[in-house]
Amino acid sequence: MSAVKPAAPGRTPGPSQTDVVVQSIRQMIIDGRLRPGDRLPIEKELAPALGVSRNALREGVRALSIMGVLETRQGDGTYVTALDPSMLLAPMGFVVDLQHASGTHHLHAVRRMLETEAAALAAGQIGADALAAAAELLHGNEVELRLAEPNHETVIENDIAFHRIIAAAAGNPVLSALIDALGGRTMRDRLRRSIAQPGADETAHREHLSILSALTARDADRARTRMAAHLFTVEDYLLERRTTD
Numbered sequence: 001m002s003a004v005k006p007a008a009p010g011r012t013p014g015p016s017q018t019d020v021v022v023q024s025i026r027q028m029i030i031d032g033r034l035r036p037g038d039r040l041p042i043e044k045e046l047a048p049a050l051g052v053s054r055n056a057l058r059e060g061v062r063a064l065s066i067m068g069v070l071e072t073r074q075g076d077g078t079y080v081t082a083l084d085p086s087m088l089l090a091p092m093g094f095v096v097d098l099q100h101a102s103g104t105h106h107l108h109a110v111r112r113m114l115e116t117e118a119a120a121l122a123a124g125q126i127g128a129d130a131l132a133a134a135a136e137l138l139h140g141n142e143v144e145l146r147l148a149e150p151n152h153e154t155v156i157e158n159d160i161a162f163h164r165i166i167a168a169a170a171g172n173p174v175l176s177a178l179i180d181a182l183g184g185r186t187m188r189d190r191l192r193r194s195i196a197q198p199g200a201d202e203t204a205h206r207e208h209l210s211i212l213s214a215l216t217a218r219d220a221d222r223a224r225t226r227m228a229a230h231l232f233t234v235e236d237y238l239l240e241r242r243t244t245d
Contacts, residue, residue, distance in 0.1 A: 021057050025060065068084075090177075104238055105239050111182045115167065115231060116228045116231070118166055118176070119215070119220075121220075123218050125171055130165050135212060144158075166211070200237075203233065204233075214226050
Protein backbone atom coordinates (compact mmCIF):
# COMPACT_ATOMS: atom_id res chain seq x y z
CA MET A 1 0.00 0.00 0.00
CA SER A 2 1.43 3.37 -0.98
CA ALA A 3 1.90 6.02 1.67
CA VAL A 4 -0.41 9.02 1.74
CA LYS A 5 1.43 12.08 0.51
CA PRO A 6 1.41 14.99 2.95
CA ALA A 7 0.04 18.33 1.84
CA ALA A 8 2.57 20.73 0.40
CA PRO A 9 4.17 22.99 3.04
CA GLY A 10 2.35 26.26 3.50
CA ARG A 11 -0.76 25.11 1.61
CA THR A 12 -4.10 24.61 3.29
CA PRO A 13 -6.17 21.78 1.80
CA GLY A 14 -9.33 23.10 0.15
CA PRO A 15 -12.82 21.83 0.84
CA SER A 16 -13.76 18.45 -0.56
CA GLN A 17 -16.27 18.23 -3.39
CA THR A 18 -18.82 16.87 -0.93
CA ASP A 19 -18.31 19.95 1.27
CA VAL A 20 -18.80 22.13 -1.80
CA VAL A 21 -22.16 20.45 -2.45
CA VAL A 22 -23.30 20.86 1.16
CA GLN A 23 -22.24 24.50 1.38
CA SER A 24 -23.61 25.40 -2.06
CA ILE A 25 -27.06 23.93 -1.45
CA ARG A 26 -27.09 25.49 2.01
CA GLN A 27 -26.36 28.89 0.48
CA MET A 28 -29.06 28.39 -2.16
CA ILE A 29 -31.59 27.82 0.63
CA ILE A 30 -30.35 30.83 2.62
CA ASP A 31 -30.53 33.04 -0.49
CA GLY A 32 -34.06 31.87 -1.25
CA ARG A 33 -33.15 30.21 -4.53
CA LEU A 34 -34.39 26.97 -3.00
CA ARG A 35 -37.39 27.04 -0.68
CA PRO A 36 -39.06 24.40 1.50
CA GLY A 37 -40.77 21.89 -0.77
CA ASP A 38 -38.74 22.82 -3.88
CA ARG A 39 -37.31 20.06 -6.05
CA LEU A 40 -33.57 20.11 -6.75
CA PRO A 41 -32.41 20.22 -10.38
CA ILE A 42 -31.56 16.81 -11.82
CA GLU A 43 -28.06 15.39 -11.30
CA LYS A 44 -26.75 16.02 -14.81
CA GLU A 45 -27.64 19.73 -14.46
CA LEU A 46 -26.77 20.37 -10.81
CA ALA A 47 -23.38 18.59 -10.72
CA PRO A 48 -21.74 20.72 -13.44
CA ALA A 49 -23.45 23.85 -12.09
CA LEU A 50 -21.70 23.24 -8.75
CA GLY A 51 -18.46 22.09 -10.40
CA VAL A 52 -18.50 18.66 -8.81
CA SER A 53 -18.79 15.04 -9.91
CA ARG A 54 -22.08 13.17 -9.71
CA ASN A 55 -20.67 10.91 -6.98
CA ALA A 56 -19.76 13.96 -4.88
CA LEU A 57 -23.23 15.38 -5.49
CA ARG A 58 -24.82 12.16 -4.25
CA GLU A 59 -22.63 12.16 -1.14
CA GLY A 60 -23.53 15.78 -0.41
CA VAL A 61 -27.23 15.10 -0.89
CA ARG A 62 -26.96 12.08 1.41
CA ALA A 63 -25.29 14.23 4.10
CA LEU A 64 -27.99 16.91 3.82
CA SER A 65 -30.68 14.22 4.00
CA ILE A 66 -29.22 12.95 7.27
CA MET A 67 -29.35 16.54 8.56
CA GLY A 68 -33.04 16.75 7.65
CA VAL A 69 -32.48 19.43 4.99
CA LEU A 70 -33.21 17.29 1.93
CA GLU A 71 -35.51 14.36 1.24
CA THR A 72 -35.03 11.92 -1.64
CA ARG A 73 -38.23 10.42 -2.99
CA GLN A 74 -37.75 7.20 -4.93
CA GLY A 75 -38.40 7.81 -8.61
CA ASP A 76 -39.40 11.43 -8.06
CA GLY A 77 -36.21 13.32 -7.22
CA THR A 78 -34.79 15.21 -4.25
CA TYR A 79 -36.69 17.92 -2.42
CA VAL A 80 -35.98 20.51 0.26
CA THR A 81 -37.83 19.46 3.42
CA ALA A 82 -40.14 21.72 5.40
CA LEU A 83 -36.98 22.66 7.38
CA ASP A 84 -38.84 21.99 10.59
CA PRO A 85 -36.68 22.83 13.65
CA SER A 86 -37.53 19.53 15.37
CA MET A 87 -36.11 17.65 12.38
CA LEU A 88 -33.08 19.89 11.86
CA LEU A 89 -32.10 19.81 15.53
CA ALA A 90 -32.73 16.08 16.01
CA PRO A 91 -29.07 15.15 15.24
CA MET A 92 -28.09 17.26 18.25
CA GLY A 93 -29.59 14.54 20.41
CA PHE A 94 -26.97 12.14 19.05
CA VAL A 95 -24.22 14.59 19.99
CA VAL A 96 -25.69 14.89 23.48
CA ASP A 97 -25.79 11.11 23.88
CA LEU A 98 -22.07 10.88 23.05
CA GLN A 99 -21.06 13.28 25.81
CA HIS A 100 -19.04 11.71 28.61
CA ALA A 101 -20.80 11.28 31.94
CA SER A 102 -18.40 13.73 33.58
CA GLY A 103 -19.96 16.53 31.54
CA THR A 104 -23.60 15.58 32.09
CA HIS A 105 -24.16 18.33 34.64
CA HIS A 106 -23.24 20.90 31.98
CA LEU A 107 -25.95 19.53 29.70
CA HIS A 108 -28.48 19.73 32.50
CA ALA A 109 -27.49 23.32 33.24
CA VAL A 110 -28.35 24.19 29.63
CA ARG A 111 -31.59 22.27 29.92
CA ARG A 112 -32.48 24.22 33.08
CA MET A 113 -31.90 27.56 31.34
CA LEU A 114 -34.12 26.55 28.45
CA GLU A 115 -36.91 24.90 30.40
CA THR A 116 -37.31 27.61 33.02
CA GLU A 117 -38.01 30.15 30.28
CA ALA A 118 -40.22 27.67 28.44
CA ALA A 119 -42.32 27.29 31.61
CA ALA A 120 -42.68 31.06 31.92
CA LEU A 121 -43.72 31.40 28.28
CA ALA A 122 -46.13 28.48 28.56
CA ALA A 123 -47.85 30.01 31.58
CA GLY A 124 -49.10 32.86 29.44
CA GLN A 125 -50.59 30.78 26.64
CA ILE A 126 -51.02 27.12 27.53
CA GLY A 127 -54.41 25.80 26.43
CA ALA A 128 -56.98 23.84 28.38
CA ASP A 129 -56.26 20.65 26.40
CA ALA A 130 -52.55 20.82 27.19
CA LEU A 131 -53.26 21.44 30.88
CA ALA A 132 -55.61 18.46 30.91
CA ALA A 133 -53.02 16.23 29.20
CA ALA A 134 -50.35 17.31 31.70
CA ALA A 135 -52.69 16.64 34.63
CA GLU A 136 -53.53 13.19 33.23
CA LEU A 137 -49.83 12.28 33.05
CA LEU A 138 -49.29 13.32 36.66
CA HIS A 139 -52.38 11.38 37.75
CA GLY A 140 -50.95 8.31 36.03
CA ASN A 141 -47.73 8.73 38.00
CA GLU A 142 -49.66 9.17 41.23
CA VAL A 143 -51.37 5.83 40.64
CA GLU A 144 -48.06 4.17 39.71
CA LEU A 145 -46.26 5.52 42.78
CA ARG A 146 -48.89 4.00 45.09
CA LEU A 147 -47.87 0.52 43.96
CA ALA A 148 -45.58 -1.59 46.12
CA GLU A 149 -43.08 -1.76 43.24
CA PRO A 150 -43.69 1.15 40.86
CA ASN A 151 -42.25 0.95 37.37
CA HIS A 152 -39.53 3.62 37.33
CA GLU A 153 -39.39 3.74 33.55
CA THR A 154 -43.14 4.39 33.25
CA VAL A 155 -42.90 7.20 35.79
CA ILE A 156 -39.97 8.80 33.99
CA GLU A 157 -41.57 8.46 30.55
CA ASN A 158 -44.58 10.34 31.92
CA ASP A 159 -42.24 12.94 33.42
CA ILE A 160 -40.56 13.51 30.05
CA ALA A 161 -43.94 13.76 28.33
CA PHE A 162 -45.02 16.32 30.94
CA HIS A 163 -41.96 18.46 30.19
CA ARG A 164 -42.58 18.15 26.44
CA ILE A 165 -46.12 19.46 26.83
CA ILE A 166 -44.76 22.53 28.60
CA ALA A 167 -42.05 23.06 25.98
CA ALA A 168 -44.59 22.81 23.15
CA ALA A 169 -46.95 25.21 24.95
CA ALA A 170 -44.19 27.84 25.01
CA GLY A 171 -45.00 28.41 21.35
CA ASN A 172 -41.39 28.46 20.15
CA PRO A 173 -40.58 25.44 17.95
CA VAL A 174 -36.82 26.03 18.13
CA LEU A 175 -36.90 26.13 21.93
CA SER A 176 -39.05 23.00 22.00
CA ALA A 177 -36.69 21.17 19.62
CA LEU A 178 -33.63 22.07 21.70
CA ILE A 179 -35.28 20.83 24.88
CA ASP A 180 -36.34 17.61 23.15
CA ALA A 181 -32.78 17.02 21.93
CA LEU A 182 -31.64 16.91 25.56
CA GLY A 183 -34.42 14.49 26.50
CA GLY A 184 -32.61 11.19 25.90
CA ARG A 185 -29.78 12.00 28.26
CA THR A 186 -32.25 13.38 30.79
CA MET A 187 -34.25 10.16 30.86
CA ARG A 188 -31.19 8.01 31.55
CA ASP A 189 -30.00 10.27 34.37
CA ARG A 190 -33.47 10.41 35.91
CA LEU A 191 -33.72 6.61 35.83
CA ARG A 192 -30.35 6.32 37.56
CA ARG A 193 -31.45 8.79 40.22
CA SER A 194 -34.81 7.04 40.73
CA ILE A 195 -33.05 3.78 41.49
CA ALA A 196 -30.23 5.26 43.57
CA GLN A 197 -32.25 7.75 45.65
CA PRO A 198 -35.27 6.44 47.57
CA GLY A 199 -38.11 8.93 47.33
CA ALA A 200 -36.72 10.70 44.25
CA ASP A 201 -39.78 9.87 42.15
CA GLU A 202 -42.14 11.13 44.84
CA THR A 203 -40.15 14.36 45.18
CA ALA A 204 -40.21 14.94 41.42
CA HIS A 205 -43.95 14.27 41.38
CA ARG A 206 -44.62 16.92 44.03
CA GLU A 207 -42.47 19.38 42.10
CA HIS A 208 -44.40 18.64 38.91
CA LEU A 209 -47.70 19.25 40.68
CA SER A 210 -46.35 22.59 41.86
CA ILE A 211 -45.33 23.53 38.31
CA LEU A 212 -48.74 22.51 36.97
CA SER A 213 -50.42 24.64 39.61
CA ALA A 214 -48.43 27.69 38.49
CA LEU A 215 -49.28 27.02 34.84
CA THR A 216 -52.97 26.64 35.66
CA ALA A 217 -52.86 29.96 37.52
CA ARG A 218 -51.14 31.60 34.49
CA ASP A 219 -48.38 32.74 36.82
CA ALA A 220 -45.21 33.05 34.73
CA ASP A 221 -42.91 33.98 37.62
CA ARG A 222 -43.98 31.02 39.74
CA ALA A 223 -43.81 28.66 36.77
CA ARG A 224 -40.25 29.79 36.05
CA THR A 225 -39.17 29.58 39.70
CA ARG A 226 -40.75 26.19 40.34
CA MET A 227 -39.31 24.70 37.18
CA ALA A 228 -35.86 25.98 38.15
CA ALA A 229 -36.16 24.52 41.65
CA HIS A 230 -37.24 21.17 40.19
CA LEU A 231 -34.33 21.00 37.75
CA PHE A 232 -31.79 22.09 40.35
CA THR A 233 -32.57 18.92 42.32
CA VAL A 234 -31.45 16.84 39.33
CA GLU A 235 -28.33 18.98 38.87
CA ASP A 236 -27.47 18.63 42.58
CA TYR A 237 -27.69 14.85 42.26
CA LEU A 238 -25.41 14.85 39.21
CA LEU A 239 -22.83 17.04 40.94
CA GLU A 240 -22.88 14.82 44.04
CA ARG A 241 -22.48 11.70 41.91
CA ARG A 242 -19.60 13.34 40.06
CA THR A 243 -17.66 13.82 43.32
CA THR A 244 -18.26 10.24 44.47
CA ASP A 245 -17.71 8.36 41.16
